[in-house]
Each structure stands twice: as structure tokens, then as C-alpha cells.
Amino acid sequence: MLRINGLTKQFGGLRVLDEVSFQVPEGIIYGLIGPNGAGKTTLFNLITGILKSNTGTVHLGDELLTGLPPHRVTQAGIGRTFQNIRIFREMTLLENVMVGMHDHLRYGLAGTLLALPSHRREEKRGRERARELLSWLSLDTKATIEAGSLSYGEQRKLELARALATEPKVLLIDEPAAGMNPAETEELMGEITCISRRGYTILLIEHDMRLVMGLCQRIAVLNFGVLIAEGAPAEIRCNPEVVEAYLGKDV
DSSP: OEEEEEEEEEETTEEEEEEEEEEEOTTSEEEEEOSTTSSHHHHHHHHTTSSOOSEEEEEETTEEOTTOOHHHHHHHTEEEOOSSOOOOTTSBHHHHHHHTTTTTOOOOHHHHHHTOHHHHHHHHHHHHHHHHHHHHTTOGGGTTSBGGGSOHHHHHHHHHHHHHTTOOSEEEEEOTTTTOOHHHHHHHHHHHHHHHHTTOEEEEEOSOHHHHHHHOSEEEEEETTEEEEEEOHHHHHHOHHHHHHHHOOOO
16 A cells, blocks of 8 residues: 655755665554654655655555655545644634545535535535544544644544545554553544544554554564564564664663
């Protein structure tokens, strides 16, 4: 579904990613882990077109994404959340999610200006879909309140619902459990599992190893911009290079 081939990114003399290659099969939850500064979010930014790579390519199925601007990458089928929450705090939850649908709602200029029946039908369809997505994250009862009144964990879920509104083929989730307590994390794991079962392919960055090992079918590990391991959770857990990257070694 998603193929990363030889991605390299340099900022001046600093090489943040060094010829990273891996593939995300369709329909699975794929984990991307590594210590702070390993290059994980930079990789997300290369996939989504926010940054341009020095070398390498990204394919979604047979479509080349490398070189496309972010809005074209979204249209191709890549949705994402961000490490730092980017919701519209003074808009309702419903409005936040509908923002993510703008490529899929067929208003038309005349229909919008004249409030034609076609425009009202699309508005109704969009609101119904937004409520459905909010229900996947247990936020539907708060659909009409302002997003700024949500707890930190709920704001993260709202951003996930908005990413789903772009109708992605592959969903990139950047540290969804950051700042959540154990109970919230447990609930989030169930919700991400349900999203996956609805047919979404997920690429997940996360530092909570219990969440990663409990959710992901395959995991890739970055350290100082280099892919040091890739495989099933049991293989990653026992890999000496991974243990060394996280815990260091005796000198």
C-alpha cells in the first residue's frame, strides 16, 4: 500500500534520514518507533509533502507521491495527525471534522451562493458523516460544543476524526497517546483497532511501547535517521540493536 524507498533528508550538514526504505502492507497497523530525534516526524513530513527529500521516493500503490504538494498528497489518499495539536479551537467539533471533508463535498459556487437544494443535501451528508466519525472516537455527544473546551486527550481524538474525514487510504498518526493517562490510552487503543478493522491502513508513531506492541502487526525502528530493524513485535522486542538504541550499553 505504502512504499518508502531510499529516503534521505539533510538540513545543511545534518543528515536526519539516511536512505530509509520499508513497505506498509494494506490493512495493517504498522508502527514506527525510535528514540527522540530519530527522524520519525521528519519521515511523516516527507511522505505528506511538507518537506522535500534529497533522494528517494514515496509510492501509494502505483502512484508516485514524491514532489507533490501537501494538498495533492491528501487527495491521493494520505491522511495524518500532528504531534502538536492543530484543531480550530473556536469551531465546534462538527465543524472541525467537516473542514477535513472539503475535497469530498461537491458544493459548486452557484449552489453555495444561491443555497440550492444540492448544496443543502451536501451539507446534510457532510454533517451526518462528521457525526459518524466522531462516534468512532466517542466524541459524538459533544459534536456541537467548541473544540477549545475539550480535554487534551479529547483534542487528540478530534484531530484523528478530522484526518479520517479526508477519506484516506493510509492514515498517518503521530503520537496519539501523548499526554494521555493509562485509562485514556487503553480506550484509544480500542478505537484505533476499530478504525483498522473498518479497512484503514495505519502508520503509527508512538513512544508508549505497550500501545505499540499491543496494536501493531509490524514495526520499523529508526535511530539517528537510520532504519536499524523491521519486523513483527516479538522480533523487535528482542533485537539487540533496538535494546541498545533505547537503553544504551555497557562501556
